[in-house]
Amino acid sequence: MGDEKVKNEAMEIMGLFQILPRLVVFDLDYTIWPFYCECRSKREMPSLYPHVKGILYALKDKGIDVAVASRSPTADIADTFLDKLGLKSMFVSKEIFSSWTHKTDHFQRINQRTGVPYNKMLFFDDENRNIEAVSKMGVTSILVRNGVNLGALREGLSKFSQNLASVERNKRKWQKFSEKPGSSEKDKK
Numbered sequence: 001m002g003d004e005k006v007k008n009e010a011m012e013i014m015g016l017f018q019i020l021p022r023l024v025v026f027d028l029d030y031t032i033w034p035f036y037c038e039c040r041s042k043r044e045m046p047s048l049y050p051h052v053k054g055i056l057y058a059l060k061d062k063g064i065d066v067a068v069a070s071r072s073p074t075a076d077i078a079d080t081f082l083d084k085l086g087l088k089s090m091f092v093s094k095e096i097f098s099s100w101t102h103k104t105d106h107f108q109r110i111n112q113r114t115g116v117p118y119n120k121m122l123f124f125d126d127e128n129r130n131i132e133a134v135s136k137m138g139v140t141s142i143l144v145r146n147g148v149n150l151g152a153l154r155e156g157l158s159k160f161s162q163n164l165a166s167v168e169r170n171k172r173k174w175q176k177f178s179e180k181p182g183s184s185e186k187d188k189k
Contacts, residue, residue, distance in 0.1 A: 006054025007061070009150055014062055017157050019164055021140070023116040024059055024156075025107070027125040028070040028078055028096070031144055037070075037077040046081040049147030056090055065114065067093040069106035069123070071130075102133035119164065122156045124148050 014020060029036045032052045040046070059066055068091050072078050075096040082088040093113045095106040103125070111118060118138035125131055131141040140160040144152050 003054040003057065006051045006150065007058045008054075010051075010055045010058035010153055011061065013150065013154050013157065014058065017161050019161050020062065020064060020157065021122040021160050022120040023065045023067060023092070023110070023114060023122070025067045025069050025110060025121055025123045025139075026148065027103075027123075027127070027130065028068060028072060030126040031124055031148055033081070034147060037072045037081065038074045040077060040081075042077050042080045046085060048085060049149065051149040051153075052147065053085075053087075055148060055150070055153055056087065060090060065092045065116070067091050067110050067114070068096060069103050069110060069125075069134075070096045071099050071103060071106070072096050073098045103130045104133055104137060107134055107137055107139060122160050124152060124156065 026032050033046055033048050035046070056066060068078075068082075070078060078096045079088070079094070082091070082094070088094075093110045095109050097106075099105050107118065107121075107123075110116075110121075119140075121139045123131075123134050123139050123141040124144050125134070125141065126144050126147075128143055131143045135141045140156065140163050142152055142156040142159065
């Protein structure tokens with residue numbers, strides 16, 4: 001499936017949802033490409049999973065920012081590969097560095113750089129420990145098995161919508177709970 005066809009399908013998928021994330025964050029290794037950067041050389045030409053480029057273009061066309069959160073010890077290789085693939089300029093934030101914190105540091109930096117709240121972010125990664133840690137921050141997080149694809153995008157947007165709707169319901173419940181009798185204009189009359 002070509003990039004343009006994937007892009008069109010991704011646009012259709014996004015059209016099914018009333019609420020979309022403001023920022024979509026991607027891990028690199030085994031999420032957008034099928035290898036570990038530290039096992040490769042800058043001289044090589046990298047490849048992406050088949051749906052990645054089309055999905056990235058669709059997100060950009062929809063006005064959704066994209067970022068990278070990667071715990072790679074070889075940020076220079078990752079950066080070179082993003083450049084070779086023509087993707088480097090697409091990302092509003094590229095947090096590529098070694099860390100023992102399961103990407104929580106990466107997301108704190110992304111939040112500081114972009115100002116996007118955690119609950120308005122969608123994240124794709126191939127490691128469950130990262131999914132669990134970042135989910136606790138309030139980010140909708142999706143585990144991918146064979147790279148990001150249209151199915152993962154659909155799953156992510158669906159879960160994002162459910163999570164945001166749940167947050168809104170809880171806010172309304174809390175507001176009702178916290179209202180004191182006699183405090184509304186109606187009760188004062």
